[in-house]
Amino acid sequence: DAGITQSPRHKVTETGTPVTLRCHQTENHRYMYWYRQDPGHGLRLIHYSYGVKDTDKGEVSDGYSVSRSKTEDFLLTLESATSSQTSVYFCAISPGLAGSTDTQYFGPGTRLTVL
Amino acid sequence: DAKTTQPPSMDCAEGRAANLPCNHSTISGNEYVYWYRQIHSQGPQYIIHGLKNNETNEMASLIITEDRKSSTLILPHATLRDTAVYYCIVRSMNNAGNMLTFGGGTRLMVKP
Numbered sequence: 376d377a378g379i380t381q382s383p384r385h386k387v388t389e390t391g392t393p394v395t396l397r398c399h400q401t402e403n404h405r406y407m408y409w410y411r412q413d414p415g416h417g418l419r420l421i422h423y424s425y426g427v428k429d430t431d432k433g434e435v436s437d438g439y440s441v442s443r444s445k446t447e448d449f450l451l452t453l454e455s456a457t458s459s460q461t462s463v464y465f466c467a468i469s470p471g472l473a474g475s476t477d478t479q480y481f482g483p484g485t486r487l488t489v490l
Numbered sequence: 491d492a493k494t495t496q497p498p499s500m501d502c503a504e505g506r507a508a509n510l511p512c513n514h515s516t517i518s519g520n521e522y523v524y525w526y527r528q529i530h531s532q533g534p535q536y537i538i539h540g541l542k543n544n545e546t547n548e549m550a551s552l553i554i555t556e557d558r559k560s561s562t563l564i565l566p567h568a569t570l571r572d573t574a575v576y577y578c579i580v581r582s583m584n585n586a587g588n589m590l591t592f593g594g595g596t597r598l599m600v601k602p
Binding site: 405406408410417418419420423425431433434465467469470471472473474475476477478479480481482483484 | 522524531532533534535536539581582583584585586587589590591592593
């Protein structure tokens, strides 16, 4: 399995509080992604990164920010959590090699509950 | 990326081969067939992918028809731990940074 860890694995917080989720990889992959998974919506991309300090928005980026100061770490921040952000968050990584299909590998997930 | 069609659910007896079909009749020449699975409450797990030749790894085999319009994922000796939702995805080259789109998948239930 790809070396991807996410922390925390579970978190309960209150509306309006800031929350930061961490994704850490040991594969030295170029690309890192944050998805959320909700019933009836499947997996949706929030943000992704294609290198240190290089990030871009995904399908559902409103209310989220990201940072990548090191190759191995990709942080997802909810500046002011809302109940609609209750979800399971998955980090993924991929090598980003030109001329390939760029297989994505997923972390174990973080279950976030916003009360 | 081309659309895929999978049966919503299947059962398989423990120890038997599980054959999961996928239709991708609109696949184009540079698109690969990928399989992932998601065991309850866990992250999606990559299984295998292929272009036109059959592929095998330690987890499964992938059989792609000659016209590439359908494929079958084979778990040769299913165990209870293989109970999961299996997703067939078609993906083109140079897709780094693009969202991986999971459809409905096939819910495989392995029974003792």
